[in-house]
Amino acid sequence: MDFSRIYVQHIGKVARSFLMPDSGGKVLAGFSNAAYLYSDRDELFWLGTITTPLHQRCIQTTGSLPRLTRDTPFMVRDRHLEIGLDTDLDFGSAPIWEAPCISPSEAIATEDIPSRICEAISILGKLPEPAGFGSLIPAIITISQTQDGSRIPCKHTPITNFAWSAVEEIAIACLSHDTPKIFARAGDLVGLGEGLTPSGDDFVGGLIFCIKKLQSVYPGFTTVEFPDLVDYVESRKSCTHLISFTILKDHALGHSVESLHQLMDILLTRRSSGNIQSILTDLVQMGHSTGWDILAGVLTGLLLVSNRRNEG
Numbered sequence: 001m002d003f004s005r006i007y008v009q010h011i012g013k014v015a016r017s018f019l020m021p022d023s024g025g026k027v028l029a030g031f032s033n034a035a036y037l038y039s040d041r042d043e044l045f046w047l048g049t050i051t052t053p054l055h056q057r058c059i060q061t062t063g064s065l066p067r068l069t070r071d072t073p074f075m076v077r078d079r080h081l082e083i084g085l086d087t088d089l090d091f092g093s094a095p096i097w098e099a100p101c102i103s104p105s106e107a108i109a110t111e112d113i114p115s116r117i118c119e120a121i122s123i124l125g126k127l128p129e130p131a132g133f134g135s136l137i138p139a140i141i142t143i144s145q146t147q148d149g150s151r152i153p154c155k156h157t158p159i160t161n162f163a164w165s166a167v168e169e170i171a172i173a174c175l176s177h178d179t180p181k182i183f184a185r186a187g188d189l190v191g192l193g194e195g196l197t198p199s200g201d202d203f204v205g206g207l208i209f210c211i212k213k214l215q216s217v218y219p220g221f222t223t224v225e226f227p228d229l230v231d232y233v234e235s236r237k238s239c240t241h242l243i244s245f246t247i248l249k250d251h252a253l254g255h256s257v258e259s260l261h262q263l264m265d266i267l268l269t270r271r272s273s274g275n276i277q278s279i280l281t282d283l284v285q286m287g288h289s290t291g292w293d294i295l296a297g298v299l300t301g302l303l304l305v306s307n308r309r310n311e312g
Contacts (some may be wrong), residue, residue: 004086006063012056015045016096024075027083028243029196030068036196036243037083039072042205044246047089053257053286054097056250061089067254099255106269107217113256113305116267121299122279132199132289133296135160136167140299143171145308157191158224163200170207173304182207187232190248191239199293201244205251206297208233212254214304221305229253230310259283260294267302 018039025039035047045057049097074083079092085197135156166185173181191199208229214221229252261280284291
């Protein structure tokens with residue numbers, strides 16, 4: 001059999017765990033620079049090029065990918081991922097990427113977080129033009145400063161216009177630690193938008209990833225109990241599709257793309273912020289608006305600690 005050989009640059013830890021000898025599955029969706037694969041054990045992972053953000057489910061290749069057709073079968077043989085009749089990914093020597101963790105001992109005091117957030121916000125004007133929920137970030141920032149609601153920015157789309165009332169209420173609820181309101185209104189956004197990861201899903205993903213990080217780094221950071229984040233995402237499964245649901249669930253578990261982990265490292269520890277602009281640029285360039293949507297969710301979640309009502 002004449003395979004087109006492709007070498008793997010990096011492989012996410014979770015994706016690697018799915019590639020057991022003689023395991024298989026099929027292509028769920030194929031695009032010019034990415035493909036989503038679904039294993040026989042009902043596990044999702046994806047292929048991308050070196051420009052694809054590292055993620056625990058990502059297999060990053062050194063060259064271009066062929067356009068893979070939905071339902072094309074794949075099989076793992078001798079550290080090779082064989083897809084269809086002519087595609088062979090050699091992952092035998094690929095280093096494994098694992099999402100970094102922040103130890104509570106590395107964390108700064110919660111009252112110092114707002115100044116780190118301000119540093120990140122000061123960079124936003126140097127980034128590419130906001131897309132998706134990114135256009136709502138100025139209003140989210142205004143809420144953090146005024147402790148009250150604000151009008152929607154002038155530049156918006158029908159989707160962000162529709163979403164703003166929920167985003168505004170979530171932001172205000174984060175300031176007051178109104179947990180039921182946060183999650184009730186976040187649920188209204190799941191499934192809102194187009195594409196593999198709708199903007200509403202990405203915003204909620206950024207929000208719950210932020211909450212998960214704060215829970216991990218600052219045990220007991222608020223006197224208000226949050227629902228189990230994974231159970232919460234499971235309850236919204238029918239509102240979106242498999243790919244977006246899987247990524248949402250990863251966010252609830254504290255797993256995301258490399259640039260988001262790097263950003264949280266800077267915001268919650270005393271690690272150097274010298275490369276924060278490049279990290280934010282990498283993040284917001286994800287997808288058409290995915291990175292901006294996630295960033296808007298993270299900045300909204302950080303309102304939980306912006307008013308210093310914390311115990312951490």
